[in-house]
Amino acid sequence: xxxxxxxxxxxxxxxxxxxxxxxxxxxxxxxxxxxxxxxxxxxxxxxxxxxxxxxxxxxxxxxxxxxxxxxxxxxxxxxxxxxxxxxxxxxxxxxxxxxxxxxxxxxxxxxxxxxxxxxxxxxxxxxxxxxxxxxxxxxxxxxxxxxxxxxxxxxxxxxxxxxxxxxxxxxxxxxxxxxxxxxxxxxxxxxxxxxxxxxxxxxxxxxxxxxxxxxxxxxxxxxxxxxxxxxxxxxxxxxxxxxxxxxxxxxxxxxxxxxxxxxxxxxxxxxxxxxxxxxxxxxxxxxxxxxxxxxxxxxxxxxxxxxxxxxxxxxxxxxxxxxxxxxxxxxxxxxxxxxxxxxxxxxxxxxxxxxxxxxxxxxxxxxxxxxxxxxxxxxxxxxxxxxxxxxxxxxxxxxxxxx
Ligand code: IMP
Numbered sequence: 001x002x003x004x005x006x007x008x009x010x011x012x013x014x015x016x017x018x019x020x021x022x023x024x025x026x027x028x029x030x031x032x033x034x035x036x037x038x039x040x041x042x043x044x045x046x047x048x049x050x051x052x053x054x055x056x057x058x059x060x061x062x063x064x065x066x067x068x069x070x071x072x073x074x075x076x077x078x079x080x081x082x083x084x085x086x087x088x089x090x091x092x093x094x095x096x097x098x099x100x101x102x103x104x105x106x107x108x109x110x111x112x113x114x115x116x117x118x119x120x121x122x123x124x125x126x127x128x129x130x131x132x133x134x135x136x137x138x139x140x141x142x143x144x145x146x147x148x149x150x151x152x153x154x155x156x157x158x159x160x161x162x163x164x165x166x167x168x169x170x171x172x173x174x175x176x177x178x179x180x181x182x183x184x185x186x187x188x189x190x191x192x193x194x195x196x197x198x199x200x201x202x203x204x205x206x207x208x209x210x211x212x213x214x215x216x217x218x219x220x221x222x223x224x225x226x227x228x229x230x231x232x233x234x235x236x237x238x239x240x241x242x243x244x245x246x247x248x249x250x251x252x253x254x255x256x257x258x259x260x261x262x263x264x265x266x267x268x269x270x271x272x273x274x275x276x277x278x279x280x281x282x283x284x285x286x287x288x289x290x291x292x293x294x295x296x297x298x299x300x301x302x303x304x305x306x307x308x309x310x311x312x313x314x315x316x317x318x319x320x321x322x323x324x325x326x327x328x329x330x331x332x333x334x335x336x337x338x339x340x341x342x343x344x345x346x347x348x349x350x351x352x353x354x355x356x357x358x359x360x361x362x363x364x365x366x367x368x369x370x371x372x373x374x375x376x377x378x379x380x381x382x383x384x385x386x387x388x389x390x391x392x393x394x395x396x397x398x399x400x401x402x403x
Pocket of ligand 1: 019020021046047048133134135136137138139140141223224228237238239240273274275
């Protein structure tokens with residue numbers, strides 16, 4: 001064990017503590033170099049992570065952010081729902097950058113396939129709701145509906161002849177949702193995927209178990225975030241999977257007691273994309289200022305994100321369901337211009353002092369302005385969890401590490 005891993009231990013999880021888009025990709029990217037296996041557990045192409053490496057932006061939806069690290073083993077676990085053309089495109093992007101992936105990608109045979117028609121159904125369901133959820137329209141909900149109804153198609157069936165089954169779905173989907181299924185395209189996508197990734201489909205539970213018991217380290221990359229959890233989030237404005245640490249362990253088939261650390265990732269402020277409650281949503285100029293300074297536009301849909309202030313009560317709820325060992329507070333520098341910074345604590349919006357100076361790129365806690373240090377210490381005092389990592393800019397190196 002070396003570097004940060006010596007304090008985090010061999011099985012570390014990174015979990016979003018707000019409504020997603022906290023910037024989990026960056027801490028994963030930093031940690032990935034120290035872990036052998038990087039595993040994604042749940043969700044699908046509704047996620048979108050942007051990573052900046054040497055000034056170049058990479059956006060992925062299915063692949064974990066850690067995939068950029070050559071030589072690391074990548075696992076897509078059983079809890080995932082996988083849209084095959086999206087996965088093919090991401091593999092092509094990696095290969096286009098000279099990063100080989102097919103020799104180190106392990107996809108669960110129990111993960112479910114998202115078909116194009118799931119996306120259409122997602123759109124149709126949204127239109128039929130009195131109050132739409134504002135989904136990413138990536139077919140996530142409908143794919144999990146099929147999974148729960150036990151009518152889903154799992155990755156293990158990629159090499160089988162699915163033409164009859166697909167044909168029989170056509171009429172029922174048309175009848176229920178008014179959506180046409182392009183069977184030819186769906187079958188073509190399956191055939192292309194089988195050719196390219198057929199050899200990557202394995203029993204990932206056995207793979208992870210073997211890795212763990214032979215001393216390999218595992219980094220679990222959570223997707224979405226706690227407040228979007230199907231059970232513990234702001235239902236019904238949530239996603240369709242379990243986004244907590246427990247959900248990730250279930251999605252990967254890892255035993256709960258193996259986890260050695262769990263990093264909760266929270267922005268220094270808060271954003272939400274899609275509909276639903278947002279108690280600390282900013283108004284007027286502040287909403288716009290946070291959006292522009294933080295570049296708050298959805299990486300999957302391009303939608304402008306709703307922006308607002310940190311809600312420490314929600315961080316406490318997120319901690320209650322995950323048991324974080326550390327926080328990673330991201331994008332602290334986005335608050336640099338604020339005179340005062342409202343923060344929700346015990347149901348009240350309290351105004352903390354801003355620092356009105358540049359923190360971008362600072363890599364040592366002592367160099368932060370006093371009010372910025374006080375801001376971080378307040379998070380620690382109110383949650384009882386230490387802030388081990390503080391993001392001060394988009395680059396991999398713009399991070400204060402305090403483990
Ligand atoms: P779905 O997951 O596409 O069904 O969308 C359900 C809700 O979760 C919507 O409010 C989405 O905007 C939100 N959502 C899903 N994935 C993400 C994500 O990765 N980041 C932020 N919001 C997300």
